[in-house]
Amino acid sequence: MITQYDVIIIGAGHNGLTLGAYLARSGLSVVVLEARHEEGGGLSTEELTYPGFLHNVHANYHTFVDLAPPVSDLKIRDHGVQYVKPEVQMASIYPDNTALVIYDDIEKTAASFARFSQKDAETFLRLYKEAHGYVDLLLGTLMFEPPMSVKELTKALSVFKVGNRSQFLSVKLRKETINQFLDEHFENSKIKAHLAFHGAVCGYGNNIEGLAIGFPLLMGKINNWHLSIGGSHRLAHALWRDLANHGGVLITDARVDGIVVENKKAVGVKLQDGTELKANKCVVSTVSVEQTFLEFIDRKKSDDDLLEPEFVNKVQNEILHQSWSLFSVHLAMSQAPNYIASEFEPDVNKAWVVNLGYDSLEALNDDWDVIAKNGLPDPRPNVAVNSLYDPTDAPDGCYTGLIRQFAPYEIGSDGPAAWDEISGIYGQKCIDAWAKFAPNLAEDAILKWATYSPHDITVKLPNMVRGDWMMGQITLSNMLDQRPTSELGGYRTPIKDLYMAGSTQHPHGFITFGPAYNALSVIAEDLGIERWWREV
Amino acid sequence: MADIYTQEWYEEVKNAINNKVAGMKKLPEGTWQIAIEIVGDGVSPYVLQGQERHFLASIDQGTCLWYKEIDDDTEEQDQKIKLDYRFRGNASKFDEIAAGIMDPIDAALGGEIKVKGDMRFLLRQADQVQALLEAYSNDVSTDWPKGKPPY
């Protein structure tokens, strides 16, 4: 085994692989270490039910396709990734079996809104068009660059008088919740519920102060949801292939025991099996802040102040995690759902993703309250049937289904392990909730199903602390250069030559490629690597 | 008065920018190469549909050193110059900006002028950028031999 590399990257999620591929393309020797037996982290596709049914265990929605630079820089389409952008992107079905549909075609979307409110349809169209106009600019500024401070941004927005130019974007959004934004601009409660739900699914809680700031951006790419043919894991393969094509190495099942620090510099990594790997240039962690600084750094070994007590305290006590997680049911199905709501809107049967049951902001808020008290809400899940757009993800004539339900990490006072007992029961409830809207699913349409609870998330991917698939809550105080802490916000760490490049960093979790891409800029600057990838 | 997109006109733009920034404090360190790509859209008479005109400007310590048009087919030359920013959009939009009837920030926010390059720097230097844009769109007296937008 080779024991010396220029760069050692911990974690082969999409950020670790992306960073590794760029650095390997830059001529550095790179190893990416993965604790699991599979690369990809959240890009995981498994046959959880029956052979031939491909279930995306974590990431299902790829919303930054053609917006994130690595998609083209690393030529991931040449590496076999095929994205499909479903023409019927998503729908909300309400308790009265009316339905609202988001199409790839935004005019059709507006027409669907107009069935509920003509005024809201017009507002939505204006919002979309405005946001779509600056989506590139904002992504380029806010996601695919190392972060600026809120103060700097505010100042720039005011110099450029953005507030005067835009109906929707303004400095005051940083004090508002998405709920407030929606109440201000929209009138119809179902439309508001749909848009709020959309935000929540993207990790932007609708009742969190300040998140209205991100909402126009979400709207600008509301119809940019893609699915990866053959499962999300295929993207992991593509990134791995790019890494290995350029001389980088992925080593799975390589569990890190510690980061080796000498003279306050990260110089290597020790594995749990005793192997020591030397890093000539740097070590990069893409896993959680807690793992990196509490487990991987031997603070006792250094008799002086390797890490400031204040920083350690922050890592121990102040890392913000999503206050809710996701409960999933993965289904092997012999029929696609046939919704009662298709009488109102036939296209719901073609919708890739369907949100079920929320018809008001209050309904959504009520569930957040239940979840905040570690309770289980009556399921109002969102569901996806990838097979409607991916003929390869199920045997011929069959369908692969996914139910996702907002849920707490801990149940009552019984802690997360209580999920192991209750998953089956709650899973059945989720299926029942779906079947209420699509009665054909109550019959023999479901061949087999498997649950995947918030507890399972953390057991499988320990970097997702407390079932936090966002790897850090999206809130104003945990945003930009403050994510995940002020010390780490710039991808550098208190230890020289140790960087953070995972979803704990700006911008956040999801398949954004942003943390890796931005950390790359910082590492390139420090190591003097010519930035071939940023052709202006 | 100079005809739009002529060497004389670039000189005027350059002077307008330099006048504007002359009194400013905290001008950014370093040299910046900026490309402006104007794409014929069948509306502007200055760049015909299917054609593009490419311009290069060099800014040093906030001051415009030169501003010139480059041949479309000197791609080689284009590649040798390491660009910091690229502004690209339809000719009619650029015409409107030069004529002072389209706000350049609006054009960028509306996605009509695409900006590539490190946005953080542009935001951090918002005052200077604002001055530069104002000089371009308001401080140059421009002749429009083939008609002024909206033509």
Next chain:
Amino acid sequence: MSKVYEYDAVVIGAGHNGLCLAAYLGRAGLKTVIVERRHEEGGGVNTEEPVLPGFRHNLHAQYMEFFDVMPMIQDFKLEDLGLRTIMPEAQAGITFKDGRPPIVIHRPDLLEMTHKSIARYSRQDADMYVELKKRAMSIETLLAVNLYTPPVESGTVDQGEMTEAFFGDLGVTKNFVMKSPKAVIDELFETSELRALLYRATVEWGFPVDTACTGAAFLTFIMWTMGNWKLAKGGTHSLAKAMTQACYANGVDLLESSPVEKILLEGKRAVGVQLKDNTIIKANKLVASNADLKQTLLKMVGEENLSDTWRKRSKAFRYGPSHVLGTLAYCLYEAPDYKSAKHDPDINKCFYTMVGFEDEHDTIAYIRDAYDDRLPKPAAGTWVNSLWDSTQAPANRHSATGWYFLPKAGALSQQEWDEVRRSYNAEFYKVWGQYALNMTQANVIAEKIYTPDQMEKKNMMMEGDFSNGEFAPDQMGANRPFPEASQYRTEIEGLYLCGPSAYPGGGVHAACGTNAYKVISKDFDLLDSIVPSRGY
């Protein structure tokens, strides 16, 4: 408009043999692509978390007995690409209900311990086993050359003479090659318990223990490989990972979720493949198939394109029953603690343990049931890999995997297989509990069984036959899959076989792929893969 790609070589199937061949082709400078039906590479070299997150199970291949001789591991430095192995001291054991002494076969470097264990039952058998093992190991290079060379036709006379030459002084005469493995074992060993173990080891390799004229296989293959078993750290799939990485590093492309619909012909020449989604992949030089014989020739090439002889021979090729397995996957709190451990604690730390066989009659009855399409009384060979590799289960938990011999996929109806999936594991742990008192239902967190019908769906192992073709004298050696096709070439110019339907058959030796490359490298004047110092 369907997509068209162009390569020099197209390899059908990313099983380990396909990966092996592709890596050599890539290294030789051929522009090579592997097209894989599934979303994952590796075929039977598979590790998943099929039951619960964090509990890994190898669903097909378990122990790795050829790592010391496999050319690809050396030629591509797979250890630098993440392949690491563990070789437990206690290798194979059999345990008993009444707690009488177990038999534990140790590693070849610990033969005295093996001797001690067998001698508890019979000194004669202990002496015989040790001597046979030494002989077999002394001719390892010869056996490896034999394995990694395209088969040459040799009569039973030659084989008999060779066998007598090596083992004659132990009472082995020429006629032993005419015997069945059972007859050979019975003549050499007197202890029923040891016979029970050796029968099972023989059938596990795919050799039908009862079939005449396969007896030499016991002396060479079984005695050679018995106790040479390694486990791949992280799971068997880590071999596929390292092989895939070798492919990527040599510029080979891999297209997942790309089932081949047909092999494209120009006259009698293979010129590419067409995928199910109509993508065309042109092959300027060759197409090689790691898929089984019938799929390759009868389906992908098409009966109409075969000569009478080739059509008849392909149709006559048989799958199973010799290597039809079901895989059990248990998530446990504790590893089994066997009653027999009071005599020899090593049985609790055996890599592979047989449970449910009291004597030779049990094993024979079990195998005959499975071969004759009857469901055997539950008994299994089991592995608890988490004992050696802590990454294979969560902390303080264990993951146990095992093999059942089961009827062919087609022997039972779908309903019958459903019933097997519902009840067979539960029946087995009732048996297990009689051998290890802690193996009660309370020790089982969750379990699953992979049945032959699912193996067929998952990996196109027809009938659930791990070897993709019965091991019988007329389908072995230079007769595999039939004499005219034994040199990996087919009657279609430019079309080669590289999977286990060809010599030597199933098993993780990569010999099918390695040998196919030897033939192809001659045909196309490519880089020679033979390393003189190695001898093959």
